[in-house]
Amino acid sequence: MSGTIVLLNLAGAVALLLWATRMVKTGVERAYGDTLRGRLRSTLGNPLLAVITGAGLAIAFQSSTAVTLLIASFAGSGVVGGMAGQLAVRGAEVGSALLVKLLSFDLRLLVPLCLVAGTSFFMATERREWRQLGRILVGIGLMILSLEMIGTAAEPLRDSRLLPVIIGYFSGDPVTAFLIAALMTWLFHSSIAAVLLLVALAGRGLIPAELGVVLVLGVNLGSSVIAPLLTRGAAPAVRVVPIGNLLMRGAGSLVALTLLLTFKPPLALLGTTVPDQIVHAHILFNCVILLAGIPLAGLVYRASKALVALSSPTVPEVAPAERSALEEDALDRPSQALANATREVVRICETIEIMLVEIMDLYRNPDKARIDHLAALDDRVDRWHAAIKIYLAKVTAHQLSESEAMRCQELIGACIKLEQVGDIIVRNMLVHVRKKMERKLEFTEDGWRELTAFHASVLANARLAFNVLVSRDRETALQLVQEKDRLRDREKSSTQGHFERLRAGTARSVETSSIHLDTIRDLKQINSLLASIAYPVLEEQGLLRGSRLKAS
Template identity: 75%
Template sequence: MSGSVVLLHLAGAVALMLFATRMVKTGVERAYGDVLRHRLRATMRNPILAVLAGTGLAIAFQSSTAVTLLVGSFAGAGIVSGAAGQLAVRGAEIGSAIVTKLLTFDLTLLVPLCLITGTFMFMATERRDWRQVGRILVGIGLLILSLEMIGQASEPLRDSQLMPVIIDYFSGDPLTAYLLAALITWLFQSSIAAVLLMATLAGRGLITPELGVVLVLGVNLGSSVIAPMLTRGAEPGVRVVPVGNLLMRGLGSLVMLVLMMIVKPTVGFLGATASDQIVNAHILFNVIILIAGLPLAGLVYRASEKIVALGVKPEAADALHVTELSALDEKALGTPSQALANATREVVRVCETVEIMLKRIIELYEDADADRIRALAALDDRVDAKHAAIKIYLAKLTKNSLTEAEALRCQELIGACVKLEQVGDIIVRNMLVHVRKKFEQGLAFTDEGWRELTAFHAAVLANARMAFNVLVSRDAETARLLVLEKDRLRDSEKEASQSHFLRLRDGTPKSIETSSIHLDTIRDLKQINSLLTSMAYPVLEERGLLRGSRLKAS
């Protein structure tokens, strides 16, 4: 068999392995992603639990990079602390190494079982969770099959005259081998796939154990680069955890490489076979990094923050300052059209602040702390201040001679501003109280109850954005759709309440404990939706599309 054909078969087997790994990861994310994210948030306060949670997620997702990106987003949103995020990532690397070890066992019998069972589950039902489990099983079957194919495809390389020359070269130049392994891992976007490939080739006698350990160190460097590259355009807070992982794992691998080049230790203690030695070296390296990372988590996080801050342009701070400038130009009061445009700009800023409050409040129901609660309350203070300034500005404007249309627009903006201020009060004075009660008493919603609340909140948030658009565009069709959504939301409220009372009747403990919080939150969200929907009424009244408080039949 020619060398090009051998390489073609090997490339095909590697491609199947990458596809199968992605298939398992996708299936887990679609079937259990929300539950796993919720569990991660709930356990990140305890350092040991953070490590275990990261380990479990990496095993489930078949990817430590996915966990790093997830934890980085949590840290950027303030949901978890930076130190806890670092520990969770350390655990994720251990989980990824464990997956690699499991896949090196003889699992040949699982191939047909996984393929048959997975295909049947995927095709025999329309249930989303069953179909995703089927996807996971098929992915596992293909992953094991790809390892067999890599072994078979690489078999002719054992007789190649060129292969020993290449191996001898890299054995004598460990730095180049280290960098090559890092590049391969970055191209694969998976440390699991890279280590499995090297372990399989070592098992066929194509890679010496000593060279294999060097390559494993390169794999860890390449894997630690992936997340920082994927988040290079993200917010600074999101990038800190991936950069911290690069500091610990990337620099750790480089230090280990230098020590190996100086000490030249034997690797026989790592396992009986070359394949075992490579995989066990991968596990041992990540265990060492975990142990070193426990006391250094806080220090690494602070160093990561400083590194990320170096890449933030100074103009960004000025841009944030500009967003706080007021659009209420007193000099424009003599020109009503300009003054109304200025007031509209300022009311839109209030809309943006209220939207942020509405988005953050549901996050606090899931995970809250004193700092984030104070930050949300501070946003309400900003809304109150802008509300007062806008009312005074428009009151001054009414002293001028206004056309009928200008007077109506003035009243519309004042009304919208009042409603936005009331929405902010509901969020802070009602819903934040529910948040404090939930966490002070250690309460938790049922999974079904939480899904109902988040779905209801998502609908209200979507309607809020529609209401803000109507305020600017004054589009009659959008206003009409917004009022129709109010009726649909009323039906959703009834369904959610009925489901909640059914759980109460069945004696579900969590439903009983959180009953008042659940029902009060639904009521508050409904009231918010009503206030925001009423912002569309002036547009509909102007076009004669309202009869009393109801839409006319179209």
């Protein structure tokens, strides 16, 4: 068999291992993610329970990196302290290593059982929980099958004349082997898959014990780099836990490599076979890091905070002074006071427009810092809304003409509607963003296209409404109300398209169904509130009767 065919078979087996690992992880997250997150959140206050829960989650999610990112998000939102979070991550690393041990046993009999049971569960029902259980079982079966495929694909390498030369070189240059293993793990984004690959190759006699342990230490370095890189753009509070993991596990792998090369301990103590020695070295290393991490937790936490602060220096932001146009001296001049109030309402309009633009971008690129910023904008709208209402109430205490009284009521009504729009964005749509982010959901291409088109129409109508509020232009007001009717038709079309995808069984449509429909509903409600800003103008000109436009 040619070397190209051997490498192609080996690459295919490794690809199947990575795919199966991801398949199990996805199934667990979709079926039990909320329950497992709740369990983790409730146990993080107790260090021992945090370690145990972290280990259990790593086994369930098939990934210590996933647990690290989850705990980092909790730390960023203040649910857990940094030190408790780091202990939970230590437990997750041990759990990940124990899972490798479990999968290193001869589990070939489970392959047909898992594939048959998983396929049956997935195809026999439409219930989400059972289908995800089926996904998990099929993934486990494929993982075990992929390990067998790796061993079979690597068998011809025993007769290779080139392989002993490569192995001999890396055995004589352990630092390079260590770094290549780290790079391989980072590319895999899975320490489990990387160690299982080493175990499968060692089982065919292709990797000696000494080199295998060096490679395992490199795997641990590569695994510790993944989470910090994935969170490099996150808020500082989120990055502390991944950086702490890098300090402990990454630095620990360097120390362990130095000790291994210096003292050359007898590896026979780790097991009678090379695969056992590799797996046990992986477990031992992570257990030592866990035990060392308990007394060092405070020091590592402070060091990780300092590193995060150095990498993202906080420059004090000088916020522009919120100079209010609501001058008390103008209250005895109603026309001037109403002009002042209009300026403040326009400022709310500008803020609402920013919020409308930001919210849809957050659906695509959720980010904790930007979510907090959007919520802060709503707080600002609430403050301005309250100040304007009080100011206009004071205006009405003076003698007003009929037109001034109508304008006063119009501004109050617009202000209330704008405040309600802000509440919908923050209390409804941001909830959808967080849900999508936590569950790692993705819209279908058609679904996302429909949502963005619907949002673009609402945003265009919002700008029309803001113009009507200032100009009180008859034609613009008419166009705004007519666009409301057109948007109703777009809503029906979007909903119909969504249900067609559900009937077709599109997985992502099923997973995002509630978010899709709720977002359409929220945007429609926002559009209705903004369109109603035009009603006073149309009513004043006799173009509005009840809830319908007169023929013009």
